[in-house]
Amino acid sequence: MKDIDVDAPVAKTTLKNGIRVLTKNMPYTRSVSMGVWVNVGARDEAASESGLSHFIEHMIFKGTRKRSAYQIAKEFDAIGGQTNAFTTMENTCYYARVIDSQMETMVDILSDIFVNSIFDSGEVDKERPVILQEIGMVEDSPDELIHMLSGRNFWGENPLGRSILGTPENVARFDAQTIENFFHRLYQPDRIVISAAGNLDHDRLVEMIEPVFETIKPSNGFPRRITPGICSVVDLNHRALEQMHICLSARGLSITDPRRYAGSLLNTILGGNMSSRLFQEIRERRGLAYAVYSFISSHVDTGMFGFYMGVDPKTARETTRLVLNELEKIKDDPVDAAELKGAMEYTKGSLLLASESADNQMVRCAQNEIHFGNEVALQDVIQKIEAITPQEIQDLANHLFDRSQMTLTLLGPLDSEKEAFEQILYS
Secondary structure, rough: OOOOOOOEEEEEEEOOOOOEEEEEEEEOOOOOEEEEOOOOHHHOOOOOOOOOOHHHHHOOOOOOOOOOOHHHHHHOOOOOOOEEEEOOOOOOOEEEEEEHHHHHHHHHHHHHHHHHHHOOOOHHHHHHHHHHHHHHHOOHHHHHHHHHHHHHHHHHOOHHHOOOOOOHHHHHHOOOHHHHHHHOOOOOOHHEEEEEEEEOOOHHHHHHHHHHHHOOOOOOOOOOOOOOOOOOOOEEEEEOOOOEEEEEEEOOOOOOOOOHHHHHHHHHHHOOOOOOHHHHHHHHHEEEEEEEEEEEEEOOOOOOEEEEEEEEEHHHHHHHHHHHHHHHHHHHHOHHHHHHHHHHHHHHHHHHHHOHHHHHHHOOOOOOOOHHHHOOOOHHHHHHHHHHHHHHHHHHHHHHHHHHEEEEEEEEOOOOOOHHHHHHHHH
């Protein structure tokens, strides 16, 4: 592969209170992407707090001491900016992207909403039904609901098994004081990373950020994350749908596991693209599904390797057998050189194409800092991908795909075939 400059150095400054500021200069762009990352997510909530991280994500944009919710939206629109936020099991991110000449305004608004949000009780009451509608949307979207049900089955009572959105009961009773208390207790400086990429100057960004973010005080009481065990169950959820939605969940890898490069290639080979084994066998050769894919869900201490398909209820058992057969094949026989080479090229291409985006570079800088504490050069990642052997793929498949530690979740118009699916999975 011809060398290209994808590894311009990441500049880093740590503020006096422990907040880390990272930047990656991309002088060939005309944009700046900035994210305020907090290493706090849904798995850091007690059962009675489930949904608070996501509720805070909504409330951050609902008013500060000097800006109303409307003013925040209007000021971002006035500079042609794009802004949003997201919550995961382990992180929450507030981000924006603007043209480089509007960076100062973007930083001012993002800093204000993060540090000076007032969590007004009236705004909480207005936002509550919005979040309840969001929960309802998942319930009405079976291809999303099946993933939530699968996670609950696989992780059991651990917080990783809960919905990031929380429960309707919790959302209905959260008040402004509860939300604000959670925010100040868990949004601690040493868990905050500010990441920016694009056409920017590091020192100038730190100059703008420092006076505001250094006002955040350290606090105590961050909950310990408990690594879950793995549940093994077959769960049928009856619903009057046209399709049967199926999720098969197996043991996965943590974000920092050295085998993650082999895991990425294994995912690509099995169900990560249109030439993958599952796509070709189930969709192209047999026409059993429109949507069929594999996926990886990784956390700091554990992970899940999953498979999804939406099929005619009459072919649900056949499709499940076919997926399990493909897993047995990759456990029994090493992938051939051409298939492995194709997976490598696909993975490297995806990484390099993503590296041209300021948004993706911003995300990558933050995630490397949160998970590894330092920059991870893209060329090093590519070299490790290129070094993976067929034996490593086979060994990993045998480690992960133990049927006695798998969960099978189904959602659709079946309610009396649990024993049949148990026999398919465990035989």
